[in-house]
Amino acid sequence: MSDVLKRLAATIEARKGADPASSHTAALLAKGPAKCAEKFGEEAVEAIIEAVQGNREKLTYEAADVLYHLTVMLAAQGVALDDVLAELERREGRSGIAEKAAR
Numbered sequence: 714m715s716d717v718l719k720r721l722a723a724t725i726e727a728r729k730g731a732d733p734a735s736s737h738t739a740a741l742l743a744k745g746p747a748k749c750a751e752k753f754g755e756e757a758v759e760a761i762i763e764a765v766q767g768n769r770e771k772l773t774y775e776a777a778d779v780l781y782h783l784t785v786m787l788a789a790q791g792v793a794l795d796d797v798l799a800e801l802e803r804r805e806g807r808s809g810i811a812e813k814a815a816r
């Protein structure tokens with residue numbers, strides 16, 4: 714799964730400074746980090762609506778939009794996807810309940 718996300722993150726990184734007329738990603742990045750965050754929020758809400766309605770086919774489509782816009786938002790802030798994946802790896806094998814209790 715993370716292979717396609719890593720390829721996507723590399724493509725998004727390569728779009729920095731590309732022509733906004735030929736790249737949706739470049740156009741989004743050119744609008745700035747706040748706009749990228751706002752778009753992520755919109756896509757997340759669309760996914761939530763499909764989840765609440767139990768529409769699995771549309772949720773699958775919206776979830777892909779969420780992952781794309783999450784990756785754009787990270788790129789806009791200069792946060793490496795690898796660092797997010799490393800954080801997930803660090804959490805592997807530790808129950809969320811145990812983690813919360815140790816806070």
Ligand SMILES: N=c1c2ncn([C@@H]3O[C@H](COP(=O)(O)OP(=O)(O)OP(=O)(O)O)[C@@H](O)[C@H]3O)c2ncn1[C@@H]1O[C@H](COP(=O)(O)O)[C@@H](O)[C@H]1O
Pocket residue numbers: 721724728735736737738739777778781
């Ligand atoms: N995964 C995606 C992806 N998912 C969704 N989208 C686009 O995100 C947009 C979100 O839909 P909206 O209805 O919000 O459209 P919008 O035009 O942004 O709307 P507003 O700005 O008017 O609010 C759509 O235009 C989708 O095409 C994506 N655009 C690009 N990618 C990936 O990014 C790569 C690079 O794309 P370009 O940067 O366009 O070359 C592609 O090869 C894909 O792998």
